[in-house]
Amino acid sequence: MKIASWNVNSLNVRLPHLQQWLESFAPAVVGLQETKLEDERFPDTALAELGYRSVFSGQKTYNGVAILSRSPATDVQIGIPGFVDEQQRVIAATVDGVRIINLYVVNGQDVGTDKYAYKLRWLEAVHAWIAAELQMHPDLVVMGDFNIAPDDRDVHDPEVWNDRHILTSTAERAALQRLLDLGLHDAFRLHHDDGGIFSWWDYRQAAFRRDMGLRIDLTLISDALRARCVAAGIDREPRTWDRPSDHTPAWVQLQPPTAY
DNA sequence: ATGGTTGTTCAACAA
Numbered sequence: 580m581k582i583a584s585w586n587v588n589s590l591n592v593r594l595p596h597l598q599q600w601l602e603s604f605a606p607a608v609v610g611l612q613e614t615k616l617e618d619e620r621f622p623d624t625a626l627a628e629l630g631y632r633s634v635f636s637g638q639k640t641y642n643g644v645a646i647l648s649r650s651p652a653t654d655v656q657i658g659i660p661g662f663v664d665e666q667q668r669v670i671a672a673t674v675d676g677v678r679i680i681n682l683y684v685v686n687g688q689d690v691g692t693d694k695y696a697y698k699l700r701w702l703e704a705v706h707a708w709i710a711a712e713l714q715m716h717p718d719l720v721v722m723g724d725f726n727i728a729p730d731d732r733d734v735h736d737p738e739v740w741n742d743r744h745i746l747t748s749t750a751e752r753a754a755l756q757r758l759l760d761l762g763l764h765d766a767f768r769l770h771h772d773d774g775g776i777f778s779w780w781d782y783r784q785a786a787f788r789r790d791m792g793l794r795i796d797l798t799l800i801s802d803a804l805r806a807r808c809v810a811a812g813i814d815r816e817p818r819t820w821d822r823p824s825d826h827t828p829a830w831v832q833l834q835p836p837t838a839y
Numbered sequence: 840a841t842g843g844t845t846g847t848t849c850a851a852c853a854a
Contacts, residue, residue, distance in 0.1 A: 640846085782843085783842085
């Protein structure tokens with residue numbers, strides 16, 4: 580089964596791209612971020628016509644997350660338990676026995692701002708929650724727009740994207756490392772050692788044409804899923820389409836569980 | 840980057 584994450588930057592605008600991509604890529608599960616849609620406007624009927632069920636948590640203008648799946652999604656959790664937050668950035672569900680956590684991590688604007696402090700607080704809350712989720716669900720995938728590039732291989736220019744810059748700062752990378760230390764693995768890095776493979780390119784300065792990108796869309800898998808993970812990658816193609824999202828899908832492929 | 844582009848909403852914010 581292929582499991583993917585895609586920040587669509589407005590599902591209203593990107594629905595045709597999503598439909599085309601679901602038909603060609605055929606993931607079993609996809610987590611969406613930045614749907615920017617109130618729940619009443621979520622296009623669940625159009626997606627059902629392609630064979631996908633939807634669970635979602637959205638709001639007007641900003642944020643918004645969803646999980647689409649071919650099999651039913653159960654035990655749906657919206658938001659981080661015990662963390663009061665009006666921003667709709669988190670949805671989790673169990674699909675085909677795999678616990679799926681879909682995150683739209685806070686961007687943080689700039690190091691030292693209030694939004695940066697919120698990002699770090701939010702990541703602390705996510706850390707505590709995921710620690711508990713791992714106890715209950717050994718087969719765990721944490722996917723999403725992390726708004727953190729793990730290391731220098733994941734940025735086009737490490738001089739610009741340095742330890743004092745948003746998305747690459749020391750505290751952000753330390754927060755990501757603390758998540759990994761719970762027993763999670765950056766699935767992409769289990770299958771690729773090379774740098775220069777990105778998932779996001781700024782709309783400005785013709786960044787995509789010049790391949791000035793970052794890899795900030797990640798899929799973390801638990802220790803227990805590691806043996807089942809046979810491939811991982813980033814599908815650049817939707818970024819080449821007309822009027823694209825600034826992000827492109829990141830994915831992993833899991834083998835079925837071994838039967839005894 | 841006092842920059843540049845896109846989305847939501849319609850002037851300003853977020854990314």
